Amino acid sequence: MQEDQRVFDVAIVGGGIGGTMLGTVLARHGVRVLLLEGSGHPRFAIGESTVPETTFGLRVLARRYDVPEIEHLATNAALRRHVSSNCGVKRNFGFVYHREGEPTRPDECTQYPTWGxxxxxxxxxxxxxxxxxxxxxxxSYGVTAYTHTMVDDVKFEEDGATLVTRDRGSFRASYVVDAGGMRAMLPERLGLRQEPPYRTRSRTIFTHMVGVRPFDAVSPPREQHRMPSPFSQGTLHHMFQGGWLWVIPFDNQSTSTSELCSVGLNLDLDRYPRPDDVSAEEEFWRHVRRFPSVARQFERARAVRPYVSTDRTQFASQKVVGDRWCLLPHASDFIDPLFSSGLAVTVMALNALGHRLIDAVRQDDFDTARFAYLDHWTKRMFRFYDDLVSCSYIAFDDFDLWNAWNRVWTLTTLYGTNAQNQAAVTYEKTHDPACFDILEMPPYRGLRGMDNPWVERMFDQSRDAVLAYRAGELTKEKTIARIYEVLGESGLVPSVWGTLDPGNRCPSGVFTLWPLMKILLWGKYRSPRHVRGSYFTGGARLVGKEAVQAYTSELRAGSSLVHQTVRDMWLNWNRDWARRPAPRK
Incomplete structure (x- = not known):
C-alpha cells in the first residue's frame, strides 16, 4: 500500500450505523475518511427502534449534508423499498402494565402513536x-473502509494520530472519531471510563426470537382497552414493578420478509440483583411466567440466538471530545433502552459534528474548542435521559403514577420533534442548508425541547415530584396531582390533546393528517406566547406537500401499497397484524 493511501483527514473506528453515516457525510464534502471495523457485515446489533426525533433528525442530516441515502432510513415506506424488507413498522409506543399472577387489566395501558x-x-x-x-x-461515497481490522493502539501527536492495527499496519489521520460503542477503544486507551454518575441502575437480558405472538391476539379486545393503534404495530413495553420488557417485531407489516422479533428484559439492578446460579435464559423465562398475559404472548416463542445478559447497563466517560479526538454518543455513555434514546442522541451528535469536522479539515484547525458544543449537549442529553428513565422505573410502581409521568415524556417528544420540523420547514422554502444552523441556537439545541426554559421547567418540576415520592416526602396521590398541576400551568399542552384528563390514556391522540393539522394550527394561532412563533410555524403546508409526494412516489414505484399509504394518512387502526403469513415450521 502506497504511503499516501495511509494518510487521511479523519479516521473513524467502528463501522456501525453511527460511524458509517458520519463517514458518508464527511466524504460527500471532500474529506478523506478511513473507517476501520473490527468485525464485518452483516452482524448482529441492537438499538432497533426509532422515535420521531430520530427520524426527523435523519431527514435533517440527509438534507443538510446532501446525502439522500440517509433519508431512506427516515420513513418506513422508504426503508422497506430501498434498504430492507426485513424491517418492521412502528406506529406507536405501547405500554401495558402487569401485576404478578394476574391477566392485564384493559384500562391499564397507554399509547403514544408515531406520526403517520x-x-x-x-x-x-x-x-x-x-x-x-x-x-x-x-x-460508494469514497470512504476507505476495512472490515475485520482491529485497532490495537492510537498514538496522538501535535499534528494528528497514528492508528496501529493488528493486521493492516499503521494509518495516519488528522482526527480520530471513536464509534465503537460500549467496548470502544479510545475510552479505554485514554482512561476516560468512570463510574456512571446516573440515578438509573438497570441491567438487561436480550435476544431475537421467532414465534412471538402479536399482543393483539392475546390482549383484551380493542373495545375494552380503547387504544387507537394495534399494539403489535409498534414497540411494546410490558411494565411491572422494577422492570419492563421490550417487544420489537420485524414481521408486523404485510410486506415483511422476516419472522424475527427482538425481545429484551430490563430490570432494576437493586430490586433484582443478577443471580449467580441462574442462566440468562432461565431468568428471562422466570420473569415471563410471572405475568399471565406476557406468558400467553410468548407461549410459542423460542430464541434463535444466544441470550445476552449484562451487568449494569449504564456506562459513562469523563468527556466526549479531546485534543484530536471525539467519541460518538454510543461510545461515550449509555442510560437504558427505554425510550430508544441511543439513536436519537447519535443523530443529534452527527448533525453537530459533521459541519465542524468539514470546516476543521478545510481550515486545518482541530482546536478542541471547536467541538465544545458537542461535549456539552451530548452530556446534557444523557443527564436528561437519566432523569426520564430513572423516574420511569419509579413510576412503574403504580399504573396511575405511570399514567401521569408518561404525559411529561409525550410533551417533551412533541416539542423536541417540532424543533427539527421548524428547520425542515425553513429549508423547504429556501433550500439553503444554512437554515439548519438554528438547531444549534436557543431554544432548539439538544433534544426533547430541553433548551426551551418552559419545557425544562415543566420537566424539572415533574421530576422533582417523582423523586419526592420515592423519598417518601409525597404520597402517590399528591405526586400525581402535582404532575397534572405542573402540566396545566406550563401552557405547553395543546388544547386539542387530552393530556390533563387522566382517563384519556392516549392523551396525544393520533398523528394522522387531520389531527396533525389541528395541532399545527393550534400552535400557530392559539398557543401561548412562549410557544407561538417558535414552534408550529408553517408546518401545515409542508405536511400537505409531502403527503402528495408520498402518494405519487408509491404510484411511480408501481407499489401495491398505495392504498395502505393513503389509509395510514387518515386512519391509525388496521388489522395488518392479523394477516401475517403463518411462520414456517
Whole structure:
C-alpha cells in the first residue's frame, strides 16, 4: 500500500450505523475518511427502534449534508423499498402494565402513536441489514473502509494520530472519531471510563426470537382497552414493578420478509440483583411466567440466538471530545433502552459534528474548542435521559403514577420533534442548508425541547415530584396531582390533546393528517406566547406537500401499497397484524 493511501483527514473506528453515516457525510464534502471495523457485515446489533426525533433528525442530516441515502432510513415506506424488507413498522409506543399472577387489566395501558405518512411512521430496524446498507453507502461515497481490522493502539501527536492495527499496519489521520460503542477503544486507551454518575441502575437480558405472538391476539379486545393503534404495530413495553420488557417485531407489516422479533428484559439492578446460579435464559423465562398475559404472548416463542445478559447497563466517560479526538454518543455513555434514546442522541451528535469536522479539515484547525458544543449537549442529553428513565422505573410502581409521568415524556417528544420540523420547514422554502444552523441556537439545541426554559421547567418540576415520592416526602396521590398541576400551568399542552384528563390514556391522540393539522394550527394561532412563533410555524403546508409526494412516489414505484399509504394518512387502526403469513415450521 502506497504511503499516501495511509494518510487521511479523519479516521473513524467502528463501522456501525453511527460511524458509517458520519463517514458518508464527511466524504460527500471532500474529506478523506478511513473507517476501520473490527468485525464485518452483516452482524448482529441492537438499538432497533426509532422515535420521531430520530427520524426527523435523519431527514435533517440527509438534507443538510446532501446525502439522500440517509433519508431512506427516515420513513418506513422508504426503508422497506430501498434498504430492507426485513424491517418492521412502528406506529406507536405501547405500554401495558402487569401485576404478578394476574391477566392485564384493559384500562391499564397507554399509547403514544408515531406520526403517520408522509412524515412517518417510525420503524423497527433489522440492524444487520440497515448497518450493512449504510456501510456500502459510505464506501460508494469514497470512504476507505476495512472490515475485520482491529485497532490495537492510537498514538496522538501535535499534528494528528497514528492508528496501529493488528493486521493492516499503521494509518495516519488528522482526527480520530471513536464509534465503537460500549467496548470502544479510545475510552479505554485514554482512561476516560468512570463510574456512571446516573440515578438509573438497570441491567438487561436480550435476544431475537421467532414465534412471538402479536399482543393483539392475546390482549383484551380493542373495545375494552380503547387504544387507537394495534399494539403489535409498534414497540411494546410490558411494565411491572422494577422492570419492563421490550417487544420489537420485524414481521408486523404485510410486506415483511422476516419472522424475527427482538425481545429484551430490563430490570432494576437493586430490586433484582443478577443471580449467580441462574442462566440468562432461565431468568428471562422466570420473569415471563410471572405475568399471565406476557406468558400467553410468548407461549410459542423460542430464541434463535444466544441470550445476552449484562451487568449494569449504564456506562459513562469523563468527556466526549479531546485534543484530536471525539467519541460518538454510543461510545461515550449509555442510560437504558427505554425510550430508544441511543439513536436519537447519535443523530443529534452527527448533525453537530459533521459541519465542524468539514470546516476543521478545510481550515486545518482541530482546536478542541471547536467541538465544545458537542461535549456539552451530548452530556446534557444523557443527564436528561437519566432523569426520564430513572423516574420511569419509579413510576412503574403504580399504573396511575405511570399514567401521569408518561404525559411529561409525550410533551417533551412533541416539542423536541417540532424543533427539527421548524428547520425542515425553513429549508423547504429556501433550500439553503444554512437554515439548519438554528438547531444549534436557543431554544432548539439538544433534544426533547430541553433548551426551551418552559419545557425544562415543566420537566424539572415533574421530576422533582417523582423523586419526592420515592423519598417518601409525597404520597402517590399528591405526586400525581402535582404532575397534572405542573402540566396545566406550563401552557405547553395543546388544547386539542387530552393530556390533563387522566382517563384519556392516549392523551396525544393520533398523528394522522387531520389531527396533525389541528395541532399545527393550534400552535400557530392559539398557543401561548412562549410557544407561538417558535414552534408550529408553517408546518401545515409542508405536511400537505409531502403527503402528495408520498402518494405519487408509491404510484411511480408501481407499489401495491398505495392504498395502505393513503389509509395510514387518515386512519391509525388496521388489522395488518392479523394477516401475517403463518411462520414456517
Amino acid at each position: 405518512p408522509p412524515l412517518g411512521p417510525d420503524s423497527h430496524y433489522f440492524r444487520q441489514d440497515v448497518d450493512a446498507y449504510m456501510f456500502h453507502v459510505a464506501v
